[in-house]
Amino acid sequence: MNDNQIELGFGPMSSESIEAVYRYSNYNRRRLMLIASKNQIDHSGGYVNNWTTDQYAAYISKMKELYPQAEVLVCRDHCGPGFNGNDDLSDVYKTIDADIKNNFDLIHIDFCHIKGDKDHQLSESKKVIEYCKKLNPKIKLEVGTDENLGINYSINNLDEIEKEVDYFTEFCQPDFFVVQTGTLIKEVNQVGNFNQEFITDASKILQNRNIKLKEHNADYLSEDEINKRIGIVGAMNIAPQLGVVQTMTVLNKCLIYGIDFTDYANEVYNGKKWSKWLNTNTPENKFLCIAIAGHYHFASSTYQRLIEQLNKQEDIVETIINNLTEIINHYAKTRE
Missing domain, CATH: 3.20.20.70 (Aldolase class I)
Structure with a gap:
């Protein structure tokens, strides 16, 4: 280095x-x-x-x-x-x-x-x-x-x-x-x-x-x-940041392909892992809560069902990896 x-x-x-x-x-x-x-x-x-x-x-x-x-x-x-x-x-x-x-x-x-x-x-x-x-x-x-x-x-x-x-x-x-x-x-x-x-x-x-x-x-x-x-x-x-980007990648793709993510969203929101991350927003901002806490529930069956459905449309795992790689590159690229 x-x-x-x-x-x-x-x-x-x-x-x-x-x-x-x-x-x-x-x-x-x-x-x-x-x-x-x-x-x-x-x-x-x-x-x-x-x-x-x-x-x-x-x-x-x-x-x-x-x-x-x-x-x-x-x-x-x-x-x-x-x-x-x-x-x-x-x-x-x-x-x-x-x-x-x-x-x-x-x-x-x-x-x-x-x-x-x-x-x-x-x-x-x-x-x-x-x-x-x-x-x-x-x-x-x-x-x-x-x-x-x-x-x-x-x-x-x-x-x-x-x-x-x-x-x-x-x-x-x-x-x-x-x-x-x-x-x-x-x-x-x-x-x-x-x-x-x-x-x-x-x-x-x-x-x-x-x-x-x-x-x-x-x-x-x-x-x-x-x-x-x-x-x-x-x-x-x-x-x-990696967790949020992966969550948003999946939710954005669901919106593009008309895939209902209500069950996953409800599980994330009811899990309340978002509470420690809130700042100026309130729990009423449900979409923000889901975005910041979605990664705690990637192992859930509701999330896995979304991945299965998205995989019928594109290689969603590859899409996620590519988006996460952009974050890594943002921090890792050499600065003179």
Whole structure:
């Protein structure tokens, strides 16, 4: 990778998004990351195809065979208690066991939801990192224990970042450190505000320790906004945008071919996964709710019936992959 390339992590929102990542990497010789959350894929299953980690890894193996020139890091995003509604630490260790057994390349340790103070948060993070390194000494690590709330941090927080980074580097060498850059996703928009001065200073702290600054919630950025990050942000994650584009692709094609998607729409709306994404709109805007939460229901029979009907009109999977590839290319194309 050249110095102008920001490393990119994309959420495995669906089989199509995973294939889009592998296909892009294969044909563009660009290293990419897949960043699976515990909600999406886990040892006991997740909303992406109802896959366990083992089943996800089996699909990844197929992608590697299909796209042998691809370089894709298989990563665990937000590995910590509370991210899937389960606060039990034993569940976190089960996730790690399954991930490392299935040859994941990187694990993001995030204990921001653990009950207790900051010292407890850090000490438990240390224990789980040491456990990861014991199972696989070569496992790559991402750390950062704060939720991204889209807050513009001040110079006072630089001391906190430096202190936390130095704590971790005493016993491991993280590849990435998550810093809140000010980004925040709501509905189908980037509503945050990139705090460039603060992030530049934070990046210098990390670069001096050979660690890349990782930005989460980097969806819906314009080309100009991406350009601002070159040389400052070392990596960024994009996920909900892929889910929204796939949902809208399917619904638009249904509108074109006169296919009724009422059952799927009702399932998505009644599932209420859209509630955390709303900003200025209300639940009465049902179509927006369906657009922002449709990906949580791609494994449903109502969605699969739509895909079956659309496949009679065109290769809908190929259409979806092509549209998702446009997002990847928007972020991945080299900027001088």
